[in-house]
Amino acid sequence: MTENLTGDIDIVLDLRGYRPTVTEAKDFGALWDQLEPALVGRDLSASPVFYLDTPSDGSVGIQIARLRPGGAGAVRPETRFNVVAVRERPRLRYRCxxxxxxxxxxxxxxxxxxxxxxxxxxxxxxxxxxxxxxxxxxxxxxxxxxxxxxxxxxxxxxxxxxxxxxxxxxxxxxxxxxxxxxxxxxxxxxxxxxxFPVCEEPSCRGVGTVACEFVLETATGRQCGRRSCTRHAHRWQVYGGERVGLGLCRQHRGRHGMTADDVLAQIVVASAVRRPAMRPPSLAGFAHNLRNADHRRLAVDYPAINARLAGLYTELKRTKVRVRDADRHLAAWNRQVAAENSASAEGERILERLRALVRQYDRRYGEPIAASLRLVQYKAATAQRPGLLFVDVAEELRGLFAGKGRRHLIAYSDQLGLQVRLEGGGGRR
Structure with a gap:
């Protein structure tokens, strides 16, 4: 047996049937002294595995791992062996x-x-x-x-x-x-x-998966937290239809009597304390929510909305509410104000053309109607809709301006190549 891999035959010793413990080099040497004489004269190429029995210690298995090319035939006394591996009985180290x-x-x-x-x-x-x-x-x-x-x-x-x-x-x-x-x-x-709290609706045992996000304390961002199931929950769509609105409970879903500042603070703070935080709406989105809360005049005054939001952000810096990317929000709103100012200038030019059309179409009441006309908002045309011109007029002249069945409004719109709509009187028409 050699200690390097230059021998004629590589073998694997299988000691699982051999009773004595073989751990030291001297133990292997003594074992080999018993095995080697039994190998001389055997043709190991005839069988890849064979066993040698000892008189009292069990059997030793020998598996041929490699034969030197040209080295087939009977084992001679000078044949060199390499023991490349030894299989032993498993020892139980971790006993239950x-x-x-x-x-x-x-x-x-x-x-x-x-x-x-x-x-x-x-x-x-x-x-x-x-x-x-x-x-x-x-x-x-x-x-x-x-x-x-x-x-x-x-x-x-x-x-x-x-x-x-x-x-x-x-x-x-x-x-x-x-x-x-x-x-x-x-x-x-x-x-x-x-x-999985129970829905707050009486007699409903559904899981209250929607928490009320109505802000009770602006300084801390503390919210109502009452839970409703999806069937009884109400969503305040402050972000439009593309994002999930703020959840509201039965008590807070009405939102009656909210001041303009309350509307703005609710939206900004609730967006900030959401996880993950939500980006607040555009000025147009704030305007839509203000209009729904009966603050119609402020809803068309983007500079005033922007000023109130800037003041709110300044106040929030002294509270526990942290608004993420506040500077980016303010910068975006400033750009929207600039765009609205530019649109307003164009709206005033279109309004002058509308006044001329009113005088032309209505010889009797055209002059007082034209003098009463006021620009509310102009929205330029997009790929999805034509331009929109929102105007207001004295209450007693609204019917005369619109005409029977809105006939005059339709004619003015066709002449101007956009939609003329009346503001006020319960909404936009």
């Missing part, structure tokens, strides 16, 4: 503590943290390990946790997935509440009520 107490030896792949903390043998086999549903935390039978509910004598059967318990606290089946749609997740009663 429970099985050891019963006089048997079983592999223990699991660890009991309680035993380890106490300095005891901590290994447990797969038959005696206790793993409760909800977490891959193993314990021995003696340290199986009991139900965390005070006074409950039952052993625990699962670990709660709630934010308070965090899959550490264990409970019994009597105190289990299953996830509404995932059968693999369970909660204790307290955590379930936090994750």
């Amino acid at each position: 503590r429970v099985c050891a107490g019963q006089g048997t030896g079983t592999y223990g792949p699991f660890v009991c943290p309680e035993c380890r903390q106490g300095g005891a043998d901590d290994r447990i086999c797969d038959e005696h390990v206790v793993v409760l549903a909800g977490a891959l935390t193993s314990t021995c039978p003696e340290h199986r946790p009991g139900c965390a509910h005070g006074g409950c004598p039952a052993p625990a059967t699962f670990r709660c997935a709630g934010d308070r318990c965090r899959r550490r606290t264990a409970w019994c089946d009597a105190h289990r509440r299953g996830h509404p749609s995932d059968p693999d997740i369970d909660y204790c009663r307290a955590c379930y009520d936090v994750h």
Whole structure:
């Protein structure tokens, strides 16, 4: 037998049937002294595996891993061998503590943290390990946790997935509440009520998945928080139809009597405290919400809206509410004000053309109507719609200006190549 890989034959020794323990180099040397004479004269190319029996110590398997090219034939005394691997009986290093107490030896792949903390043998086999549903935390039978509910004598059967318990606290089946749609997740009663509160609507037992985001304290961002199910929840679409609006409960969904500053503060603060934070609407979006809250004159005054928002942002710097990207919001609104001013200048030019048309179409009342006309807002045409000219006129002249069946408005719109709409009187027409 050689110690390098220059021999004629590479072999693997199989000692799993050999009773003596072979660990030291001298033990291998003595074993080889017994095997080598039995190999001389054998043709090892005839069979890749064969076994040599010893008188009293069992058998040794020999597997041919490699024969030197041209080295086939009977083994001669000068033939050199390389032992490239040795197969031994497995040794049980991690013995199950429970099985050891019963006089048997079983592999223990699991660890009991309680035993380890106490300095005891901590290994447990797969038959005696206790793993409760909800977490891959193993314990021995003696340290199986009991139900965390005070006074409950039952052993625990699962670990709660709630934010308070965090899959550490264990409970019994009597105190289990299953996830509404995932059968693999369970909660204790307290955590379930936090994750899946009952809808605030009387007699409704639906899960309150929508929290009311009405801001009760601007300085702290504290919100109402009442919960409603999707059937009874109300959304304040402050961002338009493309983003999810603010959730509101029964008490706050009306929003009656809100001042203009209240509307702006509700939208800005609620957007800031959302997780993740939401970008506030454009000035046009704020104008739409102000109009719905009966602040129509302010709704068409973009510079005034912008000034109020700038003042609100300055006030919020002294509170606990942190508005993300505040400078970018203010810069965007300033650009929108500049664009609105430019549109207003164009709107005034179109208004003069409208006044001339009114005088031309209505010889009797055209002059007082034209003198009463006031520009509210002009919106340039887009790819989706024509230009819009919103105007206001004295209340007693509104019917005369629009004409029967809005005949005059339609004629003015056709002549100007845009839509002329009346502002006020309960809305835009």
